[in-house]
């Protein structure tokens with residue numbers, strides 16, 4: 293019935309004809325124009341586009357941090373414009389993990405406190421929140437930095453703490469703005485594996501990146517240009533479809549799957 | 558490239574039959590460069606001709622046939638490196654691979670023509686290619702996601718495909734930005750100079766981007 297690929301669940305995030313305009317008249321900036329986008333449970337969608345094309349705006353609108361000037365955003369079944377400020381903040385805290393482009397760690401809190409803070413705000417007991425925080429920190433390989441403050445960490449380490457914060461607890465939607473920007477290639481790949489397995493385990497993800505290598509971990513990539521979605525790699529195709537054409541029995545047929553497989557991380 | 562050096566490196570690990578060389582080569586490179594057995598024997602015989610390898614004399618100690626070797630193929634002949642061969646194998650690891658002349662890359666040629674041909678929608682050409690290359694990247698990445706962490710050789714081969722594809726995407730991003738900037742500059746400057754009159758504006762530092770420089774420059 294649905295055109296979704298294998299293993300994809302119900303729609304978690306839905307943007308319908310979303311526009312976001314800053315200012316008006318001659319000075320109006322159309323940061324987003326008529327964007328339609330669905331993210332399903334189990335699906336990771338990458339967003340690519342030049343600087344200023346509206347990627348961060350798209351993420352902010354999707355996570356309820358910014359309000360579209362036109363169109364609707366539906367998150368986990370709730371239309372955001374129908375919620376009041378408090379309701380939106382609660383939905384955001386419960387359901388959305390956000391990795392900001394500039395990390396946005398609280399300087400006066402340790403890594404573990406930064407990660408557990410949103411959970412505590414949401415009513416999780418302190419001890420429990422700390423356990424979750426330590427688990428999330430170790431998932432991204434910085435468990436040993438739990439008690440350090442942001443200014444005692446390298447950029448890449450701070451970035452991983454920010455990712456841990458977005459992953460702590462049962463987040464349904466992870467929104468990540470350049471989460472690999474400050475990471476070397478191997479660490480960046482490890483972070484993508486964590487994000488991928490979190491999504492495969494039943495979350496949805498929207499990932500902004502300039503690097504095609506990281507976008508390739510997503511099920512599909514949409515391309516933004518001047519606030520408009522200009523192209524998409526489309527739904528998940530048969531794995532290795534391109535490669536199979538590369539040679540009769542070339543490219544290690546033993547490694548190539550014979551058809552779509554549900555990967556489980 | 559060097560099937561020749563690949564086989565030298567394998568023989569440095571010990572004497573092998575032709576079919577073993579073929580198997581090992583494919584296994585160790587994740588099957589990315591399939592060899593046929595004829596190619597293997599041709600290459601091995603050139604190594605012998607050049608004094609880098611030699612057949613292991615029949616019945617020599619330590620050359621006992623292992624079970625499972627197919628009869629008839631290469632009639633059981635095994636090869637080993639000579640001293641010179643061993644030296645060449647060692648030297649190969651130490652020597653960087655020559656980059657050589659740029660390959661005649663269809664994509665570079667296509668875009669070089671696209672930016673100069675009238676009426677071609679260059680951004681559309683770039684976008685179509687970017688989407689296609691990203692699909693390939695997704696395919697490689699799915700294979701990486703499934704690969705076992707211990708299968709280091711296979712992972713490295715996939716990484717190579719990933720980085721090459723990514724470089725292509727970055728180059729496409731760059732082409733797009735450069736074309737957009739050139740269009741803006743031309744619009745601001747009015748009519749463009751006739752071809753061949755060598756405008757000296759916008760000489761960028763660094764090496765010329767392959768494929769977007771003036772057509773006709775010989776890179777070889």
Ligand SMILES: Nc1ncnc2c1ncn2[C@@H]1O[C@H](COP(=O)(O)OP(=O)(O)OP(=O)(O)O)[C@@H](O)[C@H]1O
Pocket residue numbers: 314315321322323341342343344345346347348349350393
């Ligand atoms: N508060 C604002 N007021 C006016 N214009 C804004 C505002 N916020 C963003 N914009 C504009 O909206 C457009 C999209 O910005 P956005 O931050 O979404 O880009 P981006 O794709 O994330 O870029 P980058 O890759 O540089 O992070 C830009 O032209 C930007 O200048």
Ligand SMILES: [Mg+2]
Pocket residue numbers: 347348349393469
């Ligand atoms: Mg941004």
